[in-house]
Amino acid sequence: MTGNKIKVGFYSLTGCAGDFLNILNMEDKLLEVFKLLDVVEFALASSKVVHEKVDVAFIEGSVTTQKDLEVLKKIRENCNVLVALGNCAVWGGVQAELTGLDAKDLMKSVYNTTENYYSFLGEHKAVSEVVKVDYELPGCPIEVEEFLELLIDVIRGVIPEFKDYPVCVECKIREIPCLIVERGEACLGPITVGGCKARCPYYNAPCIGCRGPVKEEANVAGELSMLLEKGWKKQEVINRLRLFAARYKDIAKLLER
Amino acid sequence: MLKENFKDFFETLKKLGEVHAPVRRGRLFSFTKVDSPGEVALNYNRTMLPPKKYFVKPFEEVLKIKVGKGYELIVEEPKSLVLLGLHACDINALRVLDSVYLDEPQDDYYQVRRAAAIVIGVSCEPDEYCFCKSMGTDYAWTGFDLFLHELGTSYLVRVGSSRGESIIESMSNIIGEPTKEDFIKLRDLELKRSRMFKKILNTSLLPDIVDSLHESEVWVVFSDKCVSCGSCNLVCPTCRCYDVTEKVELNLQEGVRVRRWDSCFIRSHALVAGGLNFRPTRLDRFRHRYNCKSSIDPRTNLPFCVGCGRCSAFCPAGIDHVNVLNAIWGLA
Numbered sequence: 182m183t184g185n186k187i188k189v190g191f192y193s194l195t196g197c198a199g200d201f202l203n204i205l206n207m208e209d210k211l212l213e214v215f216k217l218l219d220v221v222e223f224a225l226a227s228s229k230v231v232h233e234k235v236d237v238a239f240i241e242g243s244v245t246t247q248k249d250l251e252v253l254k255k256i257r258e259n260c261n262v263l264v265a266l267g268n269c270a271v272w273g274g275v276q277a278e279l280t281g282l283d284a285k286d287l288m289k290s291v292y293n294t295t296e297n298y299y300s301f302l303g304e305h306k307a308v309s310e311v312v313k314v315d316y317e318l319p320g321c322p323i324e325v326e327e328f329l330e331l332l333i334d335v336i337r338g339v340i341p342e343f344k345d346y347p348v349c350v351e352c353k354i355r356e357i358p359c360l361i362v363e364r365g366e367a368c369l370g371p372i373t374v375g376g377c378k379a380r381c382p383y384y385n386a387p388c389i390g391c392r393g394p395v396k397e398e399a400n401v402a403g404e405l406s407m408l409l410e411k412g413w414k415k416q417e418v419i420n421r422l423r424l425f426a427a428r429y430k431d432i433a434k435l436l437e438r
Numbered sequence: 439m440l441k442e443n444f445k446d447f448f449e450t451l452k453k454l455g456e457v458h459a460p461v462r463r464g465r466l467f468s469f470t471k472v473d474s475p476g477e478v479a480l481n482y483n484r485t486m487l488p489p490k491k492y493f494v495k496p497f498e499e500v501l502k503i504k505v506g507k508g509y510e511l512i513v514e515e516p517k518s519l520v521l522l523g524l525h526a527c528d529i530n531a532l533r534v535l536d537s538v539y540l541d542e543p544q545d546d547y548y549q550v551r552r553a554a555a556i557v558i559g560v561s562c563e564p565d566e567y568c569f570c571k572s573m574g575t576d577y578a579w580t581g582f583d584l585f586l587h588e589l590g591t592s593y594l595v596r597v598g599s600s601r602g603e604s605i606i607e608s609m610s611n612i613i614g615e616p617t618k619e620d621f622i623k624l625r626d627l628e629l630k631r632s633r634m635f636k637k638i639l640n641t642s643l644l645p646d647i648v649d650s651l652h653e654s655e656v657w658v659v660f661s662d663k664c665v666s667c668g669s670c671n672l673v674c675p676t677c678r679c680y681d682v683t684e685k686v687e688l689n690l691q692e693g694v695r696v697r698r699w700d701s702c703f704i705r706s707h708a709l710v711a712g713g714l715n716f717r718p719t720r721l722d723r724f725r726h727r728y729n730c731k732s733s734i735d736p737r738t739n740l741p742f743c744v745g746c747g748r749c750s751a752f753c754p755a756g757i758d759h760v761n762v763l764n765a766i767w768g769l770a
Contacts, residue, residue, distance in 0.1 A: 213688045333686050342683060345705045349667035349754070354496040354699070356468050356486045359669070361754035363465060371665035371754055395666070398705055400720065403665045407755045 186219040187236040187336055192256055193224035194242030194249040195305065196274055199322035200267035201225040201241055207325045214329070217336055237262045237335055243269040243276060244311050247300035257312040262335060265308040266328070268321040272393045273428045275321075277305040280427045281436055307428055316341050319374055321391035321425060327376055344376050347395050348388050352379040360387045365411040367421055372399035390425045394432070401431035439586075439593045439613040446612045448475035448522075454556060454605070455518030458492070460485055469521070480523050480586070483565045484748055488675030489521055489528050490535055493551045494699070496672075500547060501695035503684060509695070514547065516554040523560045527570040527744040529578040531675030532557070534744070536581075537737040538678050556601065559585035561631075567747025569637035569760050575744040576632075589623045637760045640767055641741070648732040648766060652725065656765040661724035663755045668701030670727065670749035670759075676742050679707065702727055728762065 191201055205211070205226060220226075221233045238260035244250055257263055265271050273280070279287060284303040285295055292298075308314055318331055327344075334341040348370035352359070360366035360382055368387035370379070374395045381388050394401070401422065408418045422432045439447060451457050452473075459478040461470040467482040469489060487496075502510040524532075532552075539548035559582045570576040578585060583602035586593040594616055597603050606613050671677045681700040686693035700707055703724075708717035717723050731743035743759070750758040764770050 210688065217688070217690070329688065330685060333688065333690065337686065337690065343706075346701065347665075347667050349669050350672060350699075350701060350704075353486065353669050353672035353752070356463075356466075358464055358466050358486075359752060359754055362752060368754075371667035398666060398720075400662075400665045403663055403755060406663065407665060410756070 186217060188219045188221060188233070189237045189239065190222040190233070190235045190256070190260070191220070191224055191226075191239045192222065192241075192252065194240060194253065194270070194308075195245035195276070196242030196267065196269035198225050198241065200270075200320070203322045203325050204328060207329075210325075210329065214332070217332075232259065234259045236260070237264060239264050239266050240270050240308055241266045243273045244306040244308060245276065245302060247302060250302065250311060253308065253311055262315045263308075263312065264331065264335070265314050265317045267323050268319060268391060268393055268425055269305075270308045271317045271319045272426055273305045273307045273310075275424060277307075277427045278423050280304055280433065310428075316343075319344075319392045320376065324376055344374050345395055345398060346375050347371055347399075348373045348375045348377065348379050348382070348392070351375045351377070352382050355379055355383060357382050360385070361407070361411065367408050367411075367413050367418060369404065369421065371407075372401060372404045389421065392425075394426050394429045399429065399431070401429070401435070405435070439595055441591055441593065443612045444593070445475045447609065448478070450609055450612065451520045451522065451556075451558075455520045455554070457520045457522055459522040472522075478523065480560050480588075482523070483562075484525070484567075484746060484751065486673055486748070486752060488531060488673065488746070488748065489524060490531070490675055490678075492519060492521065492555065493532075493535065493548050494539070494678065494680065497696065497698045498547070499694040500682075500697050503686070503693040503695060505686065505691050505693065511546075512694075514550060516550045519551070519555040520558065521555055522558045524557055524582070525562045525570075525746070526559060526578040527568075527573075527575050527746040528675050529557060529559050529581045530570075530575040530740055531744045531746070533581040533738050534676045534735050534740050534742060535678060537735055537740075541737060556605070557582040557598075559598075561585075561587045561627075563631055564635045564637075565747070566636060567751045567758075568635065568745060569639050569747065570745035571632065571635045572637070572639040572641055572760075573741050573743055573745035574641070575740065576635075587624055587627075589620060589627065592620070594620050594624050637745075637747070639745075639760045639763055644763070645729075645733045648729055648763070651766055654766060656762065657721055657725045657728075660757055660762050660765075661721045663757055664703075664720060664724055665755050666703045666720055666723070667754060668703045669752050669754065670757075671701035671703060672699060673748040673752045674731075675744060675746055675748070676731075677701075681706070702730070728766075731759070732763070 222231055238256045268274050331341045360368040366387040369390035370388040372394050373388050373390045374392045405418050419435050426432050457472050458469050459472045460467045460482045461477050462479045467485045469485050472478055499512055539545040559578055582598040585596040679700040680697045682697050684695050709715045733742050
């Protein structure tokens with residue numbers, strides 16, 4: 182800590198930077214937020230790169246390249262609290278959908294070369310697969326309201342709330358007609374962690390699981406058999422499940438077969 | 439009361455408070471504020487959320503926090519509310535909630551809202567999910583102010599409280615005296631309704647049967663299908679668990695304590711200090727819910743389930759409450 186402020190760094194691995202963009206976009210709150218923070222590095226806001234010790238490190242993006250791996254390990258050594266922000270950092274992101282495919286084939290089909298010129302690790306890992314993570318905030322992108330709650334808790338030394346209820350809870354509270362019951366849609370609301378206030382179902386669009394599964398809890402087999410009963414084909418459901426959560430153990434198992 | 443007088447009845451109710459009634463939204467119904475009698479859908483099957491949402495709010499701020507200085511109660515000004523069109527099951531469910539929230543120590547937030555609410559029931563016919571008759575909650579004998587029994591072209595108005603009595607006293611131009619024929623019609627329609635129930639649950643000894651057959655394979659089969667979404671808890675008119683959390687402002691000086699509906703299908707529901715979870719698996723939670731719903735409220739002697747059918751109708755996995763218990767009875 183310097184004065185009343187906590188020292189923080191915002192670090193980007195492989196991703197679209199959408200989580201940090203969302204933070205920078207909360208213009209009405211930024212001045213108040215930065216009163217509480219001494220920001221030593223912020224990937225999207227400044228090109229300054231320092232390797233300073235910080236109280237809290239916020240990380241977005243998946244561990245995709247050798248550089249990601251090295252940077253991440255250094256960050257972990259240099260921080261007290263490490264927070265993974267967004268689906269890429271928490272689950273490996275949409276790029277992790279390619280888990281299991283041959284890295285050389287991918288390189289060939291995209292860049293037409295067999296050379297691994299950006300030291301691709303061959304898979305897109307979640308931050309927690311590489312280093313110890315203290316707190317995770319899911320979302321694609323994160324909800325800034327949740328980010329602020331987490332930030333305030335970390336500053337106050339309170340353990341942030343770990344959301345463990347699915348999107349259905351927020352859907353019911355808003356009395357949104359269930360897209361599975363009423364229309365037989367392949368909605369992932371039952372197994373996807375809430376916090377979005379059921380934004381998509383509210384607009385009549387089934388949940389595609391961008392916030393990732395309810396950790397350790399999501400009943401993937403139950404979701405699959407429920408949707409098969411509604412007339413969906415197994416591959417259709419698997420394609421939907423893998424989009425944001427290919428590295429969740431029960432979904433990874435389905436992809437192996 | 440002739441149906442053509444319903445409009446005047448409604449306008450009189452509006453003078454007593456904000457009227458909320460079932461309103462059609464697509465294929466579903468929801469208790470919503472209504473301004474004109476035409477919006478009211480008295481001929482409805484069930485709303486997604488039960489009337490409990492008016493008394494225990496899904497999400498509400500209960501305390502103001504001043505960091506380092508303490509707490510201040512958030513006291514709500516009582517607002518007169520007329521809840522029009524409750525079915526007998528929902529009225530009985532409110533009695534269960536009353537026994538929980540008004541018993542010592544009384545929940546002041548609940549009490550203020552409940553005391554300011556006029557409850558007007560309406561008769562109904564069961565659909566494929568209703569099993570209130572099995573639970574003994576198909577008849578509301580107390581817990582309401584007025585109850586409208588539909589008799590074709592008119593409503594027979596049953597009085598359930600002294601407040602209800604004084605309401606109809608002021609409506610002598612709208613509500614006439616019932617005739618002998620009205621009572622015959624009421625009897626015949628009630629008998630007809632009683633014979634319409636398709637969902638039957640054997641409730642004698644039910645709490646003991648559910649508890650003693652703890653190891654039944656039935657729980658495993660259904661809890662495998664269950665996706666732990668918590669919908670059954672949220673739509674249940676007697677589910678009464680809530681969670682409490684605190685939120686602090688960016689100035690780090692002020693905040694609020696919030697209470698929100700909880701669900702026993704969520705991991706943290708049974709997570710206690712030290713990290714112990716006394717219902718660690720979905721199977722434990724599934725069985726727990728059926729145990730809870732099959733038991734009897736010792737204060738009212740009403741069952742904790744009123745047979746409204748919401749949990750079955752709104753379950754994405756298509757798990758039917760009565761089918762599960764019938765499987766426990768060995769009937770499936």
